Amino acid sequence: MKLLVIWNGGSGRSSQIERLRLELAEHPTAWLELDRDVDLSAEITDFIDSGGETVVAAGGDGTVHAVVNHLMQIDSKSRPSMGIVPLGTANDFSGTLRIPNEIDLAAKTLFSRESVPVDVIRIRGDGIERYYSNVAAGGNCVRVSEELTDDVKARWGAFCYLRGAVGVLADMQTYRLFADVDGETFEQLDSWAVLIANGRTNAGHIEVAPHASPVDGLFDVVIIRDGDLIDMVEIVSGNLLGNFLECEQVIFRKAKRIRLRSEPPMRFTLDGELIEKEPIEFEVIPSAIRMFVGSDFKR
Structure with missing residues (x-):
């Protein structure tokens, strides 16, 4: 080969x-x-x-x-x-x-072993067409990424993402969101962040989509509503304990397509790439690329 x-x-x-x-x-x-x-x-x-x-x-x-x-x-x-x-x-x-x-x-x-057909997600918007394999993180997640200097990454390693979140958690921005998730509509929804996941973890093995599978023809949508300090503590602690999808502030769906817009416009990072313009549509491309996986990967 x-x-x-x-x-x-x-x-x-x-x-x-x-x-x-x-x-x-x-x-x-x-x-x-x-x-x-x-x-x-x-x-x-x-x-x-x-x-x-x-x-x-x-x-x-x-x-x-x-x-x-x-x-x-x-x-x-x-x-x-x-x-x-x-x-x-x-x-x-x-x-x-x-x-x-x-x-x-x-x-x-x-x-x-034989390679496995893996899903990829395509995003489209005004002048945008990109693909990603793991997680698109929008809203305040982008602000965390912008806190990550090369020095912070070198000092903190995989924990640099938690270090970058410290300043953002004290001043969360709210986004008024409209979303159509496979025909289910959410309107005038105040949110802190949106994650559209093909893989299970993001930002240094933080499990943001514990039910996600890159071979099921679907992606996981995680919308985190805005709230107060107590809500924030519940979400963060729930994430650490592995049950944050059960928090009242979290909306979770599996889907093939989502269309969204927000005010102010929500930027996203796609596996580290910052998208300055607001994406309008995310769509899964099933079995897009055959990839070699570990021996204990379960389809």
């Missing part, structure tokens, strides 16, 4: 790339480091034309996100399979796929 490994020198564990090179030394492998000068679409197309079979994202969720978006530009009939070797700070989506963090074990997933 011919591999193209796309790796990110800025990922949290990129120093382990040499270990991965050793693990793949016996396999025909091309290596491509991500930077602004790389035409990723052209490189992947050339790889396919030369008989390549599997594209590997060696990095964190941002690297996975970049690879997914470029693979989705390729016709589904010729789209290669995808593998992930988690070299990032959080590695949330690889965790959902049960891919081990250890480099040697993650590399073995590329050869140990």
